[in-house]
Amino acid sequence: MRYLPKSPAERKQMLAAIGARSIDSLFEVIPAEYRLDRELNVPRQQAESEIIDYFRAAAAKNSTGYASFLGAGAYSHYRPVIIDTLVQRGEFLTSYTPYQPEITQGTLQAIFEFQTMIAELTGMDVANASMYDGSTGAAEAVMMAVRVTGRHKAVVARTVHPEYCEVLATYAKHQGLPSTLVDYDHETGRVDLAALDAQITNETAAVLVQSPNFFGVIEDIPAIAAIAHAKGALLIVSIAEAVSLGVVRPPIEADIVSMEAQSFGVALSYGGPYCGVIAAKEKYLRQMPGRLVGQTVDSNGFRGFVLTLSTREQHIRREKATSNICTNQALVALMATIFLTVYGKEGIRELAEHNLAKAAYAAEALAAQPGAKLLFTGAPRFHEFVLSTAEPPSQWSPRLLDEKIIGGLELRRWYPELGEATLWCATELITRAQIDTAAKVLAAGLVEA
Amino acid sequence: MTTHATNPAIPNGQRTLGKVRPHQTQNESLVFEKSSPGKRAYKLPPLDVPAVDPAVLLGASHRKTAGLLPELSEIEIIRHFTRLSTWNYAIDLGMYPLGSCTMKYNPRVNEFVSRIEGLAEAHPYRPDALSQGVLEVIDLLQRCLIDITGMDTITLQPAAGAHGEFTGILLVRAWHESQGNPRRKILIPDSAHGTNPATAAICGYSVENLKSNAEGGIDLDALTRQVDGETAALMLTNPSTIGVFESQIHKIADILHAKGALLYMDGANMNALVGKARPGDFGVDVMHLNLHKTFSTPHGGGGPGSGPVACKAFLEPFLPTPVLVQNENGTKHWNYDRPQSVGRVRAFYGNTGMFIRALAYILANGPDGLRQTTEDAVLNANYIRSKLEDLYELPYKTASMHEVVFSDKRQAAKGVRTGDIAKRLIDYGFHPYTVSFPLIVHGALMIEPTESESLEELDLFIAAMRSIAKEVDETPELVKTAPHSTRVSRLDEVQAARKPILRWRPTD
Numbered sequence: 001m002r003y004l005p006k007s008p009a010e011r012k013q014m015l016a017a018i019g020a021r022s023i024d025s026l027f028e029v030i031p032a033e034y035r036l037d038r039e040l041n042v043p044r045q046q047a048e049s050e051i052i053d054y055f056r057a058a059a060a061k062n063s064t065g066y067a068s069f070l071g072a073g074a075y076s077h078y079r080p081v082i083i084d085t086l087v088q089r090g091e092f093l094t095s096y097t098p099y100q101p102e103i104t105q106g107t108l109q110a111i112f113e114f115q116t117m118i119a120e121l122t123g124m125d126v127a128n129a130s131m132y133d134g135s136t137g138a139a140e141a142v143m144m145a146v147r148v149t150g151r152h153k154a155v156v157a158r159t160v161h162p163e164y165c166e167v168l169a170t171y172a173k174h175q176g177l178p179s180t181l182v183d184y185d186h187e188t189g190r191v192d193l194a195a196l197d198a199q200i201t202n203e204t205a206a207v208l209v210q211s212p213n214f215f216g217v218i219e220d221i222p223a224i225a226a227i228a229h230a231k232g233a234l235l236i237v238s239i240a241e242a243v244s245l246g247v248v249r250p251p252i253e254a255d256i257v258s259m260e261a262q263s264f265g266v267a268l269s270y271g272g273p274y275c276g277v278i279a280a281k282e283k284y285l286r287q288m289p290g291r292l293v294g295q296t297v298d299s300n301g302f303r304g305f306v307l308t309l310s311t312r313e314q315h316i317r318r319e320k321a322t323s324n325i326c327t328n329q330a331l332v333a334l335m336a337t338i339f340l341t342v343y344g345k346e347g348i349r350e351l352a353e354h355n356l357a358k359a360a361y362a363a364e365a366l367a368a369q370p371g372a373k374l375l376f377t378g379a380p381r382f383h384e385f386v387l388s389t390a391e392p393p394s395q396w397s398p399r400l401l402d403e404k405i406i407g408g409l410e411l412r413r414w415y416p417e418l419g420e421a422t423l424w425c426a427t428e429l430i431t432r433a434q435i436d437t438a439a440k441v442l443a444a445g446l447v448e449a
Numbered sequence: 450m451t452t453h454a455t456n457p458a459i460p461n462g463q464r465t466l467g468k469v470r471p472h473q474t475q476n477e478s479l480v481f482e483k484s485s486p487g488k489r490a491y492k493l494p495p496l497d498v499p500a501v502d503p504a505v506l507l508g509a510s511h512r513k514t515a516g517l518l519p520e521l522s523e524i525e526i527i528r529h530f531t532r533l534s535t536w537n538y539a540i541d542l543g544m545y546p547l548g549s550c551t552m553k554y555n556p557r558v559n560e561f562v563s564r565i566e567g568l569a570e571a572h573p574y575r576p577d578a579l580s581q582g583v584l585e586v587i588d589l590l591q592r593c594l595i596d597i598t599g600m601d602t603i604t605l606q607p608a609a610g611a612h613g614e615f616t617g618i619l620l621v622r623a624w625h626e627s628q629g630n631p632r633r634k635i636l637i638p639d640s641a642h643g644t645n646p647a648t649a650a651i652c653g654y655s656v657e658n659l660k661s662n663a664e665g666g667i668d669l670d671a672l673t674r675q676v677d678g679e680t681a682a683l684m685l686t687n688p689s690t691i692g693v694f695e696s697q698i699h700k701i702a703d704i705l706h707a708k709g710a711l712l713y714m715d716g717a718n719m720n721a722l723v724g725k726a727r728p729g730d731f732g733v734d735v736m737h738l739n740l741h742k743t744f745s746t747p748h749g750g751g752g753p754g755s756g757p758v759a760c761k762a763f764l765e766p767f768l769p770t771p772v773l774v775q776n777e778n779g780t781k782h783w784n785y786d787r788p789q790s791v792g793r794v795r796a797f798y799g800n801t802g803m804f805i806r807a808l809a810y811i812l813a814n815g816p817d818g819l820r821q822t823t824e825d826a827v828l829n830a831n832y833i834r835s836k837l838e839d840l841y842e843l844p845y846k847t848a849s850m851h852e853v854v855f856s857d858k859r860q861a862a863k864g865v866r867t868g869d870i871a872k873r874l875i876d877y878g879f880h881p882y883t884v885s886f887p888l889i890v891h892g893a894l895m896i897e898p899t900e901s902e903s904l905e906e907l908d909l910f911i912a913a914m915r916s917i918a919k920e921v922d923e924t925p926e927l928v929k930t931a932p933h934s935t936r937v938s939r940l941d942e943v944q945a946a947r948k949p950i951l952r953w954r955p956t957d
Contacts, residue, residue: 059567271797331749
């Protein structure tokens, strides 16, 4: 086996040194009736070339070469080449959690830079070293708010990513943490502020909203914060599209921000691995879940970095920990850090503005088709929009696929009241020609009818 | 010569410590400190649609002031992160014997195939009809893992080991609820990973500690006394955190099952069993796997992981949504209609990129390679044990599987603790073992070589450990002040925690 660095003679030599008769004698501690007496039923050992052939065939079967208007929490952005060049350095790729700071300063300094960038972008004081993803991060943020406030209820906007809501429901169910959903204003697509105000009580630990929300609409964070804070609840803002922060005002009135940083240079990869992260006001630091890297000095006075405040964590506090999280998304956070370094202060703005322009053009072009209508026009959007069409998606979607274009996402699964409406996303990777083609295809069906 | 003579890491004017010699590393500031306005590392293509005025489109939601992100050129970014990388130790550099963490070789073909365009660029909401390739990959991995564990069914959704524990205990809870009583408590041995009690608490259970017996295993009498009608499950790591197989495992399962409680297995140490024994055959009802341990996906400095949960058929109705199902024509799709499901534990379907890598590893090994891998891991641990047990205290004499746990009892008598020995190993060119865990061993040295170490590397490690034992006798201060050869010496962790500095800020 090519990954195993031993010759048969060396194995014999080692067994002799141990004083073992055979390799099987080392497994005799396992009762005989439980020892496997057959080969595992997995494919036979394959050459590297065969493995590559297998996955290439799978990738081809996956139908490549489509332009896509899909967003909804997973975004297609250009990934600079040097991200993969750098994260594939073995010293990053094959290192463990930096528990021994003397020989992991590289990972530690990079995480410190990540924490700084996330804090800067979100307008929060501090950020952690990453969470699994945006969905679990949002759930952990709500549990954090429960610890901070000592209250046990949550109010969640229906415009938070529906799968994030489902994850939160799973986490909340067994913690005596009932959460209620607040509807959206059917004109603007924003949280219904009056309904929100009515639902918050002095038992509400947190209000969870997303901005830009699932419909791509930017929420009125200052207004929502005022309503939440008036009743002593914390405001948690979930951000599923991190690139928006290049041009959208950060939610500085929030107490906690839970962000999915996939847009920062992380491949779509059919849903993961992505990169959650929690940022917050400094006064809530001790209730934050996950790892934190802090700056300190060594015995010679040189600057260095360490994992810190670990008394919050499971390996010290066990059942009293702030979370059970251990492994996080360090290498993916490194991708995001490199991405943000490549684009930098000006680039992230310029990139966000390109997304804004593409989506504005796409929304106008698609909505101009006969029978098509843009929903939620009363509030600003980033790069997603909801479109109702004359035909149901089942009619136009196959025609778009024929043009190698994947159209907007059907919303009915989560929002039955929206009928046949679809959610479209246009990032910088969509071309004007693709938008124009999509618009023509939408119009075509109606002409035939 | 003078540099060597004055280097305290290498006493008596020696030029080398066997595996290593000191070399230079570059200094490198924080990326923010290197920034200057106007530098660029990006270029966007010309905008092919009309430009928009964000201030007009966004109104009050427009961002007026940019965040303090750095401004650098591409070569500076390459150098920055390359220099940082040289400050890290890694498996690619040498043995990384962190017990319980399973730092094995991360094959590069795994990285290659995970980046093939049709897989890396697949959007999770693509129509199932356009995703058949990745669904087949997921299906094959599921079938392999089911056979490896001896279980009936599996979910790949959990993002890491602790997330898998959470999912597994939710399955336990949902099943008990379906029987009319969720029950109140989870039993956890005192040797367990910290994630186990933290998980039980998040699932709404109280944690009851189970004391280990004299061999470091489960005390059957104590278990019998503690299991009652309110016990939902025992969370058992097998082999245990001292690297010992619970030879009474079937009795443990019987005691639990007789009272209606379930057996959860923390599969962190599954690399000691693959191809040799299957948890599904010895009474385990539900378990998680760590693809980043047993199945070679990279740790990446702390993640990403992937924590599939395998279970017996009676728990299948409760698996997280969605589950992958096969249509009559052989195509596959996600089924969301799961009325008894515990719900969703993560958006989308899990860390697909890790599934691809783990499957590539299984294909590279085949059944014979997987078995040999397990055998070599156990052989390596036992070899280290046999070569060090005369110098380091072995608190539990039970046969070792994939890792061996010593204690610092003899060295502590000289005032040198496990943490000091660990730091001194760094000077010898090794990453330390796991320090002070498991908690049932006072001053633990938890050593897991994995199968990836050659005899040559093992002998260098053994020589280093033997040399350190000698230094403890002769020059204990040298060990207590280690490491001596690193870029930074021991860092002030107390200061870091007392006045946390968690981000860079510009100086005025």
